[in-house]
Amino acid sequence: MPVFVMSDLEVPIRGRTYREPDGTHSVVVRGRDLEPALQHVSSRHDCATLAVVGLPEAIPDLSTMKDRKLIVVDADSGRLHDFAEAAIKVGADVEWIRSARPSSERLAASLLPVGGVVLAAGSSSRMGGTQKLLLEFDGRPMVRHAVEAASEGGCHQIVVVYASDDVRQALDGHAELVHNPEAQAGMSTSLRAG
Structure with a gap:
């Protein structure tokens, strides 16, 4: 399954692409680029997972994540908790990684389905x-x-x-x-x- 990288992240994960993918895919994005990523998720029913590395200060409307997987990555436990709680309230399947820079293996394990x-x-x-x-x-x-x-x-x-x-x-x-x-x-x- 392709992993669409929508930010200036270097993500050494099998299947990554920097172009709009066809078919079922996941998205990984920096927190500052979360709004365009949520618009992408909203427009693509085949986007199964969104990973956000470095959460923004304000929590945006996450309703588009209902019945989808949201992976939140940040070193701040309080911010992780608040984001996860907001996502769970709208019906997202949430996974969190407490780290400023997660390893590519850890991120891949969360993004790539088994x-x-x-x-x-x-x-x-x-x-x-x-x-x-x-x-x-x-x-x-x-x-x-x-x-x-x-x-x-x-x-x-x-x-x-x-x-x-x-x-x-x-x-x-x-x-x-x-x-x-x-x-x-x-x-x-x-x-x-x-």
Whole structure:
């Protein structure tokens, strides 16, 4: 996913661009350039994340960040708190980094999405036909535990490749599902599907 740099920042992140990107993207900007960045976010439904490095004194109208991710970066804890609180009030997903100059690795980890694929199309042949992914542990099927572990591990998107309708029903909307009609041909077919 491209990272559109709208300020005079040197951001050594994979996928960065200084031109208007096509498709889903993130934006990183200095606090002094926040207003044009918010206008960009408002005009682009495919702008998923805005990172602001060095927050401005006044908090602007952040309503355009509703249902989007806002990363706020500043060394001032009070300013971080106030910005985060204002963003949460309008429905933004907020992450903050307390630093005057965050490392490129830390910023990249926040800006670039991580996806996970859960392979759930196996036949459980070594289990004697019992679908191990449907066995309950702590009141939930094992496949749900796998999805939750991926989510808690930082995956922004989780795709579950399944073959059995029982597995699909056990997930009940907890992940993006991809059916693999060729599951009997082996795990590689599930990897390709995911």
